[in-house]
Each structure stands twice: as structure tokens, then as C-alpha cells.
Amino acid sequence: MTNQILIAGFGGQGILFAGKFLAYEGLLEDKEVSWLPSYGPEMRGGTANCSVILSDTKVGSPIVSEPDILIAMNLPSLDKYENDTVAGGKIFVDSSLISKKVARTDVDAYYIPATAMASDNNLTGLANMIMLGYLIKKTGIIPFENIDRALAKVVPARKQDLLGLNKTALELGYNYEG
Amino acid sequence: MSDKVLMKGNEALAEAAIMAGCRHYFGYPITPQTEVAAYMSKRMPKINGVFLQAESEIAAINMVIGVASTGKRVMTSSSSPGISLKSEGISYLAGCDLPALIVNVQRGGPGLGGIQPSQADYFHATRGAGHGDFHLLVLAPASVQEMVNLTFKAFDLAEKYRMPAMILSDGTMGQMMEPVSLDAGEIHEYDKSWALTGTKCERKPNIINSLCLQPEELERLNVERYERYKIVERDEVMYEEYMMDDADVCIVAFGVAARVSQNAIDKARAAGIKVGMIRPITLWPFPKKVLLDTADRVKAFISVELSMGQLIEDIELATRCKKPVLLCSRVGGMIPSTDNVLDKIKEADKIGGAN
Numbered sequence: 001m002t003n004q005i006l007i008a009g010f011g012g013q014g015i016l017f018a019g020k021f022l023a024y025e026g027l028l029e030d031k032e033v034s035w036l037p038s039y040g041p042e043m044r045g046g047t048a049n050c051s052v053i054l055s056d057t058k059v060g061s062p063i064v065s066e067p068d069i070l071i072a073m074n075l076p077s078l079d080k081y082e083n084d085t086v087a088g089g090k091i092f093v094d095s096s097l098i099s100k101k102v103a104r105t106d107v108d109a110y111y112i113p114a115t116a117m118a119s120d121n122n123l124t125g126l127a128n129m130i131m132l133g134y135l136i137k138k139t140g141i142i143p144f145e146n147i148d149r150a151l152a153k154v155v156p157a158r159k160q161d162l163l164g165l166n167k168t169a170l171e172l173g174y175n176y177e178g
Numbered sequence: 179m180s181d182k183v184l185m186k187g188n189e190a191l192a193e194a195a196i197m198a199g200c201r202h203y204f205g206y207p208i209t210p211q212t213e214v215a216a217y218m219s220k221r222m223p224k225i226n227g228v229f230l231q232a233e234s235e236i237a238a239i240n241m242v243i244g245v246a247s248t249g250k251r252v253m254t255s256s257s258s259p260g261i262s263l264k265s266e267g268i269s270y271l272a273g274c275d276l277p278a279l280i281v282n283v284q285r286g287g288p289g290l291g292g293i294q295p296s297q298a299d300y301f302h303a304t305r306g307a308g309h310g311d312f313h314l315l316v317l318a319p320a321s322v323q324e325m326v327n328l329t330f331k332a333f334d335l336a337e338k339y340r341m342p343a344m345i346l347s348d349g350t351m352g353q354m355m356e357p358v359s360l361d362a363g364e365i366h367e368y369d370k371s372w373a374l375t376g377t378k379c380e381r382k383p384n385i386i387n388s389l390c391l392q393p394e395e396l397e398r399l400n401v402e403r404y405e406r407y408k409i410v411e412r413d414e415v416m417y418e419e420y421m422m423d424d425a426d427v428c429i430v431a432f433g434v435a436a437r438v439s440q441n442a443i444d445k446a447r448a449a450g451i452k453v454g455m456i457r458p459i460t461l462w463p464f465p466k467k468v469l470l471d472t473a474d475r476v477k478a479f480i481s482v483e484l485s486m487g488q489l490i491e492d493i494e495l496a497t498r499c500k501k502p503v504l505l506c507s508r509v510g511g512m513i514p515s516t517d518n519v520l521d522k523i524k525e526a527d528k529i530g531g532a533n
Contacts, residue, residue, distance in 0.1 A: 033184070060441035062437060
């Protein structure tokens with residue numbers, strides 16, 4: 001089993017962090033994983049994206065060009081990657097930032113107003129984790145029980161006060177009934 | 179659960195260098211290599227090491243020459259344009275027979291080029307890293323784990339043969355994160371009686387110099403150096419084979435190009451095409467013998483590279499053009515897709531007449 005995950009949005013939305021969290025979850029599940037960010041000027045306010053692969057076998061190319069899971073956190077990302085998603089894949093859309101619907105009929109589309117949920121719950125900046133919580137619920141690619149372990153790995157020591165907020169955001173997404 | 183940690187290639191390489199005993203780092207920031215310098219700036223002061231951001235790449239490589247002269251493990255890192263600036267110093271390291279590590283996290287060129295991954299410094303690393311007759315040991319990692327393992331290896335080989343070593347990486351390897359195990363491995367002790375450590379009035383002074391105005395003497399030094407290179411070529415070639423047992427088509431690729439090729443091979447195999455890969459891990463010494471032997475049993479080779487046809491020349495030389503060598507390449511920061519490689523595999527498979 002291999003999951004090719006592409007997370008895409010604006011720089012500053014925590015795209016790379018979300019990817020890192022997923023990669024650590026995979027590692028803690030003894031999967032083969034890779035995490036590849038876009039880097040350079042495009043990150044500084046432009047689009048950012050991140051390829052994450054979780055696999056039971058050795059990862060070949062770390063570049064996700066045909067995702068089976070796409071997380072789109074802005075309209076340009078959905079426009080750019082919707083057609084690259086494999087048939088039968090899953091597309092997660094932050095519906096508070098993207099009003100458009102997924103046009104493809106051969107993929108499963110999931111909508112969650114993550115950015116609005118984040119600001120309504122004093123979790124500004126954590127729409128990324130709300131998206132991930134929802135993704136874990138809908139895909140089951142990693143067990144939700146283990147989120148604490150991966151969070152402890154990806155939240156730096158000097159920011160441990162943010163651990164609880166990240167967890168709240170993940171739970172909010174996980175429990176979202178859309 | 180494993181004891182592996184998730185690290186960026188650049189950071190893993192830097193930590194590996196420290197574990198290998200490197201306590202001197204001189205560099206200058208440049209994308210996509212900057213994490214090496216950033217990591218060193220955090221770590222070195224804590225372990226009584228030296229991190230120094232030089233005023234330029236040229237200054238940094240000359241600082242490397244200084245420390246290397248004392249027999250201590252030392253390194254610098256940069257990306258393509260910065261490596262060009264270091265070229266003079268690399269030639270001096272070779273001329274002085276000094277071990278040192280130079281890391282090139284390649285980006286698109288020529289000139290300032292771009293900042294996305296590339297392998298277009300292949301010629302520079304394997305042929306023209308500076309003026310004069312010399313070689314660098316050139317190691318090409320294809321995973322974050324190899325960024326670690328080959329850093330140990332590079333320091334070791336550099337000291338063993340008293341010559342500079344280069345890690346030829348690229349933006350993908352530098353920026354990606356993979357699980358990595360940071361086992362230091364054994365550090366071998368080599369004779370360093372040549373090093374400038376202070377005579378304490380107990381021995382004759384050592385002299386480290388690349389200037390030699392006597393043609394006979396300079397010729398002798400060159401010939402002796404090439405005798406050493408012969409031993410390196412005989413003993414230190416590293417490569418990895420993937421699905422080569424029954425292969426009719428052989429891909430040759432290193433670094434990220436090898437990773438993409440692996441996916442393409444898996445797809446081609448699923449479609450019944452017998453294709454495999456020989457992945458050079460040392461680019462110098464190049465795995466000539468295995469390629470020449472392979473030329474007798476495959477019908478074609480494919481060079482998958484992020485350059486306009488550089489690696490392909492070594493494949494043609496090694497195989498003495500016995501079989502066609504096709505080129506599959508993207509440049510400028512682009513990376514061949516799995517399907518690009520797959521199409522080339524299908525094209526190669528149509529070439530008739532396997533032996």
C-alpha cells in the first residue's frame with residue numbers, strides 16, 4: 001500500500017508542517033516515508049506545496065506528480081492539481097477559501113471550511129491541522145490514537161505550548177460532520 | 179517503531195560530518211544548500227567546533243586548505259555557482275594532496291541559473307573541478323540515508339588517498355526529508371605524518387605546497403598522483419544494481435534521477451519489459467567495468483539525467499559504444515517524470531537484437 005499525498009496552498013498556511021506531521025505519523029507506523037517541499041521564492045508568499053509518500057515498500061521517486069490524496073488549501077492549488085489526481089483518489093478542499101466544487105466525477109471530494117473553523121475556535125493558523133484531522137477520519141491512512149506521538153516530534157521544544165492547540169485543531173477536523 | 183529520525187538531506191549530511199569528526203566548517207549561504215550552513219552554525223559552537231561564514235566562497239575554500247593542511251577533518255558546502263568559485267581552491271587541494279570534503283547541492287545553471295534541482299555539474303565534478311591533471315572522489319547520494327553514509331565514506335576515502343572528495347547532491351536530496359539512522363560507523367586512523375602540526379623542534383618541518391617550478395619534479399608528482407588514482411579506480415568503485423538479473427535494457431542514473439527511474443522500472447516490469455538499473459554511487463571512480471560487462475548482455479542503455487547529456491558520455495566511454503545509449507533528460511530545475519522515463523524504456527525495448 002502506498003499513499004501519494006500532495007498538500008498545496010499559500011506560503012504561511014502550514015503546508016510543509018502538515019506534511020511533516022503526516023510523514024512522522026507514517027514513520028511511527030513503521031512505514032517508508034518521504035517528504036519533499038517546494039522551496040525558494042515561491043514559498044515566500046506564493047504557492048507552497050509538499051509531497052508526502054507513505055508506503056509499505058521502499059519509496060522510489062519522492063516527487064508526487066499523481067496524488068491519490070490531494071489537500072487543496074487555495075483555489076490555484078485546486079486548479080493546478082485536480083486533474084493530476086488519480087482516478088479513485090480523494091480531494092480535500094478548504095471550502096472557506098475555495099467556493100468552487102471539484103469538477104472531476106471519478107474522485108471523492110471532501111469539503112471542510114477549515115480556515116473559518118480555525119478562526120471561530122481561536123485556532124488561527126491551524127486550518128492545516130483541521131484539514132489533517134478530517135483527512136485522517138476520511139482515509140484512515142494513520143491511526144488517530146497516535147497523533148500525540150507525532151505531534152511531540154514535529155512541534156519544536158520551544159513551542160510546546162502549541163501542542164495542545166494543534167491537538168484541538170486535529171480533533172476539530174476529525175469530528176467534523178460535513 | 180524504529181530509532182530513525184526524520185531529517186532533511188542537508189541537515190543529515192551536516193550531522194553526519196560532525197559525527198565523522200569534522201569540527202571545521204567554512205561556507206557561504208546559497209539555495210538549495212543553506213541548511214548545511216545553518217545547521218553547522220547551530221551545532222559547531224556547542225561542540226567546540228568552528229563555524230565560519232566566510233566573506234565569499236573563495237575565502238571559504240582557502241580556509242578549508244588551511245585546516246586540511248593540519249590533518250583535521252574539514253569541509254565546505256555550496257551550490258553550483260558557489261562551487262565554480264571554489265574551483266581554484268579545489269585544484270590547490272589536489273595539488274597539495276590534501277583531504278577535504280566539498281559538498282555541492284546542485285541547482286540549475288549555467289551562470290546564476292535557477293534554484294531548483296539539477297545534475298548539470300557532472301562534468302565539473304568528474305572532469306573539470308579546477309585546472310590541472312587531477313581527480314576528485316565524487317560520491318552521489320540517492321537518499322537522505324546516503325547523504326549520511328556517503329559523508330562518512332567521503333571523509334574516510336579522502337584521508338585514505340590524501341585527496342579532496344565531493345558529495346555531488348542536488349536540491350531534491352538536500353531539501354527532502356526521509357527517515358535516517360545516524361550510526362557513525364568506525365572512523366579509521368590514517369597516517370598523517372605529513373600534516374602541519376608544529377615540529378616542537380623534534381622533527382623536520384613539513385611543507386605543503388602546490389608550487390613546483392622544476393618540470394621533472396612536477397611531472398613526477400603528477401605521475402605518482404595518478405598511480406594512486408589507479409588504486410582508487412581498482413578498489414573504490416561503488417554502484418547498486420536494481421533488477422539487472424534478466425534485464426534487456428539498462429538504465430544508468432544517479433541521485434534523484436535514479437529514484438524516478440526506479441518507479442519507471444517498476445511500471446515497465448509490470449508491463450512485461452525487462453529493464454533494470456545500474457546506479458553509480460561513485461561518479462569518480464566511475465563503474466566502468468560493470469557497464470562494459472553489461473553491454474554484452476543488454477540491447478540498449480538509457481542515461482537518465484538532469485543535464486543535457488553529460489553522464490551519457492561516461493556510459494558511452496565505459497561501454498565503448500557497443501550498444502546504443504539513449505538520453506532521457508530534463509534540465510533547468512525540471513525533473514524527468516516517471517512517464518518520461520517509461521516512454522524512453524519502451525523506445526529502448528524496441529531496439530532489436532539482444533545478444
